[in-house]
Amino acid sequence: MQNWRAPVLFGGALLAVLMGLSPASAETAKLRAPVSLLAAPLASAARTGGAKAGAVAQILDRRGFWARVSVGGANGWVKLSALSLSGASSGREIAALASGRTGSGNVVSASGGRGLDNGPDLTKGVPNPAAVAALSQLAVSQDEAERYARAGRLSTRSLAYTAAPKDAGSP
Amino acid sequence: MMRPSLRSLLLCAAVALTAFGASAQSFPGVGDSRSGGLGGLLNGLSSFTQKESPDEEARSGEDIAAPVLGAAPPWRNPAVQRYVNLVGRRVADQAERRDVAWRFAVIDSPSVNAMAFPGGIIVVTRGLYALLDTEDELAAVLGHEIAHVNRKHQWKVIRQQKLVAMA
Numbered sequence: 127m128q129n130w131r132a133p134v135l136f137g138g139a140l141l142a143v144l145m146g147l148s149p150a151s152a153e154t155a156k157l158r159a160p161v162s163l164l165a166a167p168l169a170s171a172a173r174t175g176g177a178k179a180g181a182v183a184q185i186l187d188r189r190g191f192w193a194r195v196s197v198g199g200a201n202g203w204v205k206l207s208a209l210s211l212s213g214a215s216s217g218r219e220i221a222a223l224a225s226g227r228t229g230s231g232n233v234v235s236a237s238g239g240r241g242l243d244n245g246p247d248l249t250k251g252v253p254n255p256a257a258v259a260a261l262s263q264l265a266v267s268q269d270e271a272e273r274y275a276r277a278g279r280l281s282t283r284s285l286a287y288t289a290a291p292k293d294a295g296s297p
Numbered sequence: 298m299m300r301p302s303l304r305s306l307l308l309c310a311a312v313a314l315t316a317f318g319a320s321a322q323s324f325p326g327v328g329d330s331r332s333g334g335l336g337g338l339l340n341g342l343s344s345f346t347q348k349e350s351p352d353e354e355a356r357s358g359e360d361i362a363a364p365v366l367g368a369a370p371p372w373r374n375p376a377v378q379r380y381v382n383l384v385g386r387r388v389a390d391q392a393e394r395r396d397v398a399w400r401f402a403v404i405d406s407p408s409v410n411a412m413a414f415p416g417g418i419i420v421v422t423r424g425l426y427a428l429l430d431t432e433d434e435l436a437a438v439l440g441h442e443i444a445h446v447n448r449k450h451q452w453k454v455i456r457q458q459k460l461v462a463m464a
Contacts (some may be wrong), residue, residue, distance in 0.1 A: 171397055230314045248406060248422075249361075251368025258359050258366055261400040261418060271386035282391055287444070 129251065153185045155195070155209035163202020167192030175200035307355040343425065351396045354417030354452050361451075362414045371407035372423050377403055384432060385419060385439040394447045413442035 153234035159179045164171040167189045177183065183204075192203050266274075301362060372377065378401075385401035390455075397417035407424040419442045421435075429435050 146436065155454045185363045219359040246406075246408060247367070248365045248404075248408065248410065248412070251364040251366070253360075253363035254367035255359070257370050258362050258418070261362075261366075261402055262372070263370070263400070264382050264402055265398070265400045266379070266382045266386050268386065268390050271383050271390060275387045280387070287448075 155183050155185055155193070157181045157183060157197070157204075158208055158210050161204045161208045163195070163197070163200055163204060165202065167194070167203045171203065174202040185209070331382065345367055351416070354449070355398065357452070357455055358414035358416035358418050359375070362418045362420070365412065365414075365420065366402075366404065369408075370402040371402045372405040374403070377426070381421065381426075381439070385443070388436050389417075389443045390438050391441055392447050397446060399443075411438050411442055412452065413445035413448065415446065415455070417446055419443065419446070 157179055161177055162173045163175040163177065164173075165174050177197040177200065181197050183195035185193050185195055186201070187194040188206070189203075193206050193209060194201070194203050195209070224272055328389075380403045381403055386399050389397070389399045390458075399417045399419070401419050403426050404420045404422055406422040408422050409424045409428060410422045413427055414421070419439060421438060421442075425438065426435075429438070
């Protein structure tokens with residue numbers, strides 16, 4: 127199962143290039159936990175500094191799941207999941223920021239075809255029913271999936287659905 | 298190899314309707330279901346319409362998926378496609394529906410997105426896949442999308458739109 131790492135690294139590098147032009151945002155956010163500020167929006171990037179939980183950060187830019195922040199005189203990239211929106215946006219999840227719903231003028235279209243990076247609308251392609259049919263060839267059986275899970279010594283525990291928040295974006 | 302301590306299967310349902318709800322956009326082509334009072338009314342009405350068949354649900358999902366795969370075909374990386382199907386199918390098999398033909402794919406787009414289609418087609422973009430650090434994260438994303446299918450979120454919107462069209 128190691129063989130998916132290489133494409134991930136390649137994809138990450140490609141993504142960093144392709145997603146370099148996100149709109150800047152003047153939002154502030156509170157850090158949920160102590161974080162390392164990184165030199166690039168990649169988990170493997172060099173550490174440029176750190177900040178304590180609860181510190182208020184100014185969001186300078188964002189790329190995908192990452193935001194470049196200024197906090198306590200330091201600058202760097204953190205994962206959006208480390209941030210909690212503060213001030214006027216308090217109570218709203220950072221996921222809202224990621225999807226552009228927080229009023230910075232780049233509200234994601236209701237079509238859902240645009241992703242976190244407001245890339246091209248994937249629903250606007252020329253229909254390719256052959257590719258859809260071919261998906262069945264990728265599918266695996268319940269047995270295969272179970273054997274895979276057993277090899278990784280996974281166990282199952284039952285959990286109930288959590289309630290959907292009232293102001294959730296897509297249900 | 299997978300880490301034995303994975304909580305991925307547990308996360309799938311829990312994450313399903315929370316944080317990712319606002320981020321991973323999952324309703325291509327069917328509009329935003331948050332239509333206030335009218336939406337709620339229609340939602341109620343739709344429960345009185347004829348019982349849908351799994352076949353109809355699956356066909357509709359394939360129709361909606363077709364332009365998405367036209368815009369971004371499955372990534373030519375058999376190892377990744379198999380991996381995503383193994384993890385996805387295992388997560389799906391923990392959930393409540395048994396009448397779904399689960400098909401997972403990483404599609405060749407640098408965009409960061411994941412989508413679910415009625416009938417069990419779930420796609421993750423190469424861009425999103427590249428951002429994942431662990432199998433747990435992959436399982437959480439897939440679990441979110443699986444919940445959309447299982448709870449028929451998109452299918453309900455489609456049926457509402459059909460009702461509007463008939464009115």
